[in-house]
Amino acid sequence: MKNYYVELMKELLKVVFLSKIMVTKTNKKEENIWNIPNFLTLTRVIIAFITIYFVFAGFSFLIIAISFTIGMITDFLDGQIARRFKLVTEFGRKFDMIADRLLMIGTVVAIIIDMGLNGDVSNWFGFQILIVMSREIISFPFALIAFTSGKKIPHARFIGKLTTFLQAIALPLILINVIYPELNFSIYFAVVTSVVGIFSAITYINDLHSLGLGKEDN
Numbered sequence: 120m121k122n123y124y125v126e127l128m129k130e131l132l133k134v135v136f137l138s139k140i141m142v143t144k145t146n147k148k149e150e151n152i153w154n155i156p157n158f159l160t161l162t163r164v165i166i167a168f169i170t171i172y173f174v175f176a177g178f179s180f181l182i183i184a185i186s187f188t189i190g191m192i193t194d195f196l197d198g199q200i201a202r203r204f205k206l207v208t209e210f211g212r213k214f215d216m217i218a219d220r221l222l223m224i225g226t227v228v229a230i231i232i233d234m235g236l237n238g239d240v241s242n243w244f245g246f247q248i249l250i251v252m253s254r255e256i257i258s259f260p261f262a263l264i265a266f267t268s269g270k271k272i273p274h275a276r277f278i279g280k281l282t283t284f285l286q287a288i289a290l291p292l293i294l295i296n297v298i299y300p301e302l303n304f305s306i307y308f309a310v311v312t313s314v315v316g317i318f319s320a321i322t323y324i325n326d327l328h329s330l331g332l333g334k335e336d337n
Contacts, residue, residue: 150208157211159197160218166190167222174229180298184291190222191287247309251289254316258323265327273326282319285312
């Protein structure tokens with residue numbers, strides 16, 4: 120168990136270090152990254168690892184849902200605080216993107232690998248989990264190229280925030296529906312989240328193109 124947490128902290132440090140490198144490639148001006156929003160983002164990264172651990176350790180779906188929801192709440196808070204107190208930094212924006220994808224994709228992949236293969240999650244609920252991730256599935260390759268290129272990433276749009284909000288509701292509801300299958304309501308949230316997510320992904324890809332993704336530098 121001790122070795123597990125040592126490896127966990129190593130991966131956490133890699134995430135933070137990678138974010139810093141990607142920002143310094145394009146941002147000559149020194150930024151003050153030691154602020155509350157970035158601390159909340161770091162907290163979300165830690166929560167992501169904890170949530171993934173909960174999945175593989177066999178914790179209840181309710182505990183996993185609560186942990187995931189807390190992580191998503193930090194996503195809402197860091198953005199609000201950063202904008203309200205003018206603490207937005209390029210590092211924070213990219214670190215936020217990493218934390219979001221780590222929490223969302225990491226949790227989903229862990230559930231599919233561990234619970235799906237063990238038969239704890241049926242194909243029906245597995246399908247719902249996948250369509251909730253429509254934005255990530257479509258936009259991830261483009262986001263990865265933009266991130267590694269060192270170029271600035273697009274500012275968050277309302278539809279992107281709405282997708283994240285819906286995902287924060289839909290995924291925990293799916294897990295709760297696994298516990299109480301007679302309720303059978305999570306599919307409605309999953310479909311709505313999927314449709315909004317598709318439009319969000321298309322918007323994000325267009326924004327990346329407008330910022331020069333795929334265009335040769337002069």
